[in-house]
Amino acid sequence: MPTIVVASPKGGAGKSTTAVLLGTELANGGVSVTMLDCDPNGSLTLWAERGELPDGITVLSDISEADIVRTIKAHDSDGKVVVVDLEGVASRLVSRAISQADLVLTPMRATTLDATIGARALQLIAEEEEALDRTIPHAVVFTMTKAIQSKQHKGIAVSLKEQGVDVIDPPLMERAAFSGIFAFGGDLHSMPPQGNMQGARDNARAFAMQVYKRLTGEI
Amino acid sequence: MTGPNPFSIALSPSKLRSKPKDSTPQTVARSDEIAEKHGFVERAPKKRRGRKPSPRTGQVHAKVMPNVAREISHEASARGVQQGVLIEEAWALYKASRKS
Numbered sequence: 001m002p003t004i005v006v007a008s009p010k011g012g013a014g015k016s017t018t019a020v021l022l023g024t025e026l027a028n029g030g031v032s033v034t035m036l037d038c039d040p041n042g043s044l045t046l047w048a049e050r051g052e053l054p055d056g057i058t059v060l061s062d063i064s065e066a067d068i069v070r071t072i073k074a075h076d077s078d079g080k081v082v083v084v085d086l087e088g089v090a091s092r093l094v095s096r097a098i099s100q101a102d103l104v105l106t107p108m109r110a111t112t113l114d115a116t117i118g119a120r121a122l123q124l125i126a127e128e129e130e131a132l133d134r135t136i137p138h139a140v141v142f143t144m145t146k147a148i149q150s151k152q153h154k155g156i157a158v159s160l161k162e163q164g165v166d167v168i169d170p171p172l173m174e175r176a177a178f179s180g181i182f183a184f185g186g187d188l189h190s191m192p193p194q195g196n197m198q199g200a201r202d203n204a205r206a207f208a209m210q211v212y213k214r215l216t217g218e219i
Numbered sequence: 220m221t222g223p224n225p226f227s228i229a230l231s232p233s234k235l236r237s238k239p240k241d242s243t244p245q246t247v248a249r250s251d252e253i254a255e256k257h258g259f260v261e262r263a264p265k266k267r268r269g270r271k272p273s274p275r276t277g278q279v280h281a282k283v284m285p286n287v288a289r290e291i292s293h294e295a296s297a298r299g300v301q302q303g304v305l306i307e308e309a310w311a312l313y314k315a316s317r318k319s
Contacts (some may be wrong), residue, residue: 009259029230065263067240076240079232091262095254096247115315120257127253132246136232209230216234 002215003072003082005101008116011088014107014143016043017178019085022105024187025208027056032080036071038063039087043170043182051185065093072100081215090120098128103214104138107172110145110153115160137214141207142171146152168210175200275303 008020016039022032033116034058037044040169067092068084075082084097098104104125108118128175133140140160145153160167164182177188184191188201213219254260283291295302 002237003240026230030245031230031232031235065261069247069258073242078236081235082313087262089262090257092251092254092259093262095250095257095259099246099250100242102238102240123252126255127257128250131249131253132241134240212230216231216236 002080002102002191003076003084003100003146004211004215005084005097005104006107007084007086007094007098007105008088008108008114008118009090009120010114011096012110013084013088013109013114013118014172015039015088016047016085017055017181018105018107018141018143018172020047020082020106021172021178021188021204022208022211023057023081023083024054024181026049026081026083026212027054028187028189028205029208029212030056032056033058034075034080034082035059035084036063036068037083038068039085041087044085045127047185049122049185050183051189053185054187064101065091065096068093068096072097094121095124095128098125098136099132099178101136101138103211104136105168105211106138106140107143108140110142110150110156110171112152112156113157121155137166138212139166139168139214141168145171146174165196166214168207170203170210172207173199175203177201178204187209201214273301274299279306281306 004022006015008015011099011187019035023035027033035044035048035057037048037059042061045061048061051060061072064083072082072084084101086094086097098121104121106121108114122138122140125136125170129136142153142157157167177191177197177200180194181188181191188197188204194200210219291302291305295305298304
């Protein structure tokens with residue numbers, strides 16, 4: 001099963017939100033999804049306990065550095081997806097997860113600080129590719145973006161693209177529904193309305209579609 | 220967002236193929252080596268081996284008759300407690316008896 005690792009050593013970049021939105025949208029599209037909560041803060045587990053898990057989703061909690069490779073391997077089969085949510089720190093667990101990834105997503109807010117720290121994950125991926133002698137597809141997704149992009153956002157995006165970094169379009173915008181999903185559990189289709197629900201669903205779905213296309217080689 | 224309709228392609232799980240990945244201990248060790256170079260270090264909490272230290276750090280030096288020592292020892296063993304627990308209980312009884 002293709003393994004998507006959501007990694008950034010920067011805390012608060014939107015990793016868990018990205019993981020939940022991606023997992024729930026893929027499941028909504030009929031894909032079986034196993035989500036691995038590797039963050040000691042247990043964000044995915046808290047979300048899973050808040051409400052009824054959407055069909056097709058399994059959440060495994062407390063995955064440690066010692067378990068990660070074995071756990072990913074145990075769930076590795078075609079037609080399904082594993083989503084790995086990591087803690088926002090520079091840990092060996094991150095590198096081990098990346099070594100088993102079919103796609104690494106690095107969420108970052110459109111700020112210089114997020115981009116600078118997030119770039120450390122990109123450097124780690126580049127070196128792992130060399131050492132493990134395989135390509136590890138990776139992409140950046142901007143999170144918590146505004147409807148009107150700031151100069152900083154545009155500048156960072158241009159800089160990343162110039163360096164050959166794949167930047168997913170659309171970004172995940174700042175939306176009440178995206179933060180609210182951790183209060184209510186479930187997915188964007190089952191939770192009580194929070195702000196512009198249709199806009200949130202369209203955004204998450206379009207993002208998940210872009211990830212799906214990268215997994216299937218359409219991009 | 221790009222494209223006129225981002226939802227035009229339906230998800231097809233059969234298209235999702237896992238690529239072979241090396242997960243041998245050697246690969247994990249190589250990955251760890253690179254990680255350390257970039258400051259991605261071991262952060263897993265260390266588990267302490269053995270039994271947890273007893274909170275009973277105070278000590279008394281009581282010499283008693285051999286038969287009393289044997290009886291205290293047997294009683295502690297039978298109840299599965301430290302001998303200090305029996306002394307604490309005896310001391311509590313003594314204090315209670317002095318109050319009454």
